[in-house]
Amino acid sequence: MPHRKLARRRGPDPARALAYRVLREVSEGAYANLALGQALADARLDARDAAFVTELVAGTCRLAGTYDRVLAAASGRDVARLQPALLDVLRLGAHQLLSMRVPAHAAVGAGVELAAAEVGEKVAGLTNAVLRKVAARPLDAWLAALSAGEDAVGALALRTHHPRWIAEEYVRLLGDEAEEALAANNVSPVPTLVVRPGLADLSELGGEPTRWSPFGARRPGNPADVDAVRQGRAGVQDEGSQLVALALAEASGGEGPADADAPGAAPWLDLCAGPGGKAALLAGLAADGGRRLVASEVAEHRARLVAQALRAYSGDHAPAVLCADGTAPPWREASFARVMADVPCTGLGALRRRPEARWRRRPGDVDDLVPLQRSLLASALDAAAPGGVVAYVTCSPHHRETTEVVGAVLQASGRSVTPLAPASPLPPDALLAGGPFVQLWPHRHATDAMFLALLRVDN
Ligand SMILES: C[S@@+](CC[C@H](N)C(=O)[O-])C[C@H]1O[C@@H](n2cnc3c(N)ncnc32)[C@H](O)[C@@H]1O
Incomplete structure (x- = not known):
């Protein structure tokens, strides 16, 4: 019974x-x-x-x-x-x-x-x-046993524990290196911490300094054990995210309508700021140069997370947080010296940190995201002042979300735009072949697979 x-x-x-x-x-x-x-x-x-x-x-x-x-x-x-x-x-x-x-x-x-x-x-x-x-x-x-009858990509997908469509895209991007790259998604990374510039010192983080970012440290254990993290003077951020924010801050663009120290100096914009990781680094870097960051996010609850991430900044150059749709923005065109467009994406570059994501994502997600990504990049270009620089960023290496979006938007844009190679520290093999765009990889750089296109708006 x-x-x-x-x-x-x-x-x-x-x-x-x-x-x-x-x-x-x-x-x-x-x-x-x-x-x-x-x-x-x-x-x-x-x-x-x-x-x-x-x-x-x-x-x-x-x-x-x-x-x-x-x-x-x-x-x-x-x-x-x-x-x-x-x-x-x-x-x-x-x-x-x-x-x-x-x-x-x-x-x-x-x-x-x-x-x-x-x-x-x-x-x-x-x-x-x-x-x-x-x-x-x-x-x-x-x-x-399960590989019998599979073709080479099917067997690769099975061996590396990925759905076939993701393995296919990795092979397209990396050829023979794909297996190593897919395998790297199966290893959880040691947490990486970052200081908010001007608010904390690297020595407060403990751990081992990151290889290229001067603001980060890898530290095993619970980040909340670090005083500076609890106080909002430091945070948790993959080194790849630090590097793309730094690349925007140090890009060789014009400084917008006014000199850095002049009253009314053109502010910086983070168009898709939630939950605030890059905004928190950019806010300190902007303040360092006498600028102010406007951090904007469409989802109210995520805008609150941005405010929380930025809470430790105060004074004249403290960042502002907005809740706004970046595709129909409330600000005037051509008014920012730097614009970060870290758009919503499939997150295929952060699979090592999100165990369930590879099985939840579908190829159709790319189709759904591309129109929004294009629209946000177009809006970012509109927001940049002449001489200003836009960073188009994804935490996905999928070519349809990266180079294809940039290519399509530049072709349709009425503005004259020059792609720039980053001037800030980067791994030597981070530049995509044939162009100034950046593609980081976990198996090469121990970062998320972040994509970055730096675009200077000339007029
Ligand atoms: C990849 S995340 C940004 C991550 C963030 N930059 C960071 O480093 O913490 C993309 C963000 O864009 C927001 N988003 C989606 N559609 C948007 C829109 N139309 N306008 C502004 N933000 C949008 C999402 O809510 C999400 O918070």
């Missing part, structure tokens, strides 16, 4: 039960990092259990598509036909069996307990049967 079986069960262990609940939230649309952070804060686990839950959640999310192929083969059915809650239990089990050193009997037993408690006693038998089949082969053997 079902209730007798339940009575004999020990119930799922708390760490796996917590990981399962976070996975359920992610399956329903939550961001893994945010859901996990909140769950760990609420549960107050010791460091060892917290690390175990983190690996269970991040690893399962990162390889979910691969595990779904394994589970489909092991269960003899398309995983779309399994109850979503059961699928999360099975993915969690597959991760322990294939990528962690959890003994098979422990992983299968824990999966059965979890399935019985969270989904229902009647799926316990199926869970047991499927996980035993998964346990019968190591991951390499599963990948070899």
Whole structure:
């Protein structure tokens, strides 16, 4: 009888039960990092259990598509036909069996307990049967079996745990280097911190200084342990994001309608500022040169995050925060000396920091984003004063979001625009072949795969 079986069960262990609940939230649309952070804060686990839950959640999310192929083969059915809650239990089990050193009997037993408690006693038998089949082969053997019949890109996608369309784009961009680049997306980076210029000193961050940005440091552990971060005088920011902001600040453009020190000197604009990472660095760099940053963002809740990120700045050149649609802006044309257009994108350049993102994104997302990206870049060019410089930035290397957008907008623009090579420090191999645009990569530079086009508006 079902209730007798339940009575004999020990119930799922708390760490796996917590990981399962976070996975359920992610399956329903939550961001893994945010859901996990909140769950760990609420549960107050010791460091060892917290690390175990983190690996269970991040690893399962990162390889979910691969595990779904394994589970489909092991269960003899398309995983779309399994109850979503059961699928999360099975993915969690597959991760322990294939990528962690959890003994098979422990992983299968824990999966059965979890399935019985969270989904229902009647799926316990199926869970047991499927996980035993998964346990019968190591991951390499599963990948070899599943690769049979795949072409080279399909096998690459499977080996590196990416959907095919992303592997295809990496091959298009990088050729033989694609495998190394895709593999780099499977390694979580050490957190990188950044000082707000003028508000904190690099020595306050601890850790190892970043290679090219003079404002950053890599520091393992919880960033909130650093006083300057808690006080808003420093923040968390990938080195790639620091470098593109710095490149805009140090670009060799005219200074807009007025000299830097003159009253009314042309301000700088961050057109898509939320949640405020680049704005917080730009605000300090602008203030350093006697300028003021206007940080604008369309979503109200994200505009509040921008204000929070900028809270430590005060005085004459303290930044202003606006909530505005960058494609229909309230400001006058040709009024900013520098414009940052860090547009919404697929985020394919930040996959190592967002475990679930690769499986959530669809090729159609690129189609949806491109018109907005073009419109925001056109608006950024309109906002720049003669001689002013625009930075078009994406945290995606996808050619349709990067070079294609820039090419199309420049062709349609009525303004004369000169692409510029950055004057600020950058890795030597960061320039895209055949042009002054920048493409950073995790496997080469240990940064997110940021794209930057610096564009000087000549008239
Ligand atoms: C890639 S994020 C910017 C990241 C930010 N620069 C940072 O470093 O923290 C893009 C932002 O653009 C905002 N956005 C989307 N459509 C917009 C629009 N029409 N006008 C202004 N901002 C927009 C999104 O809400 C999102 O916050």
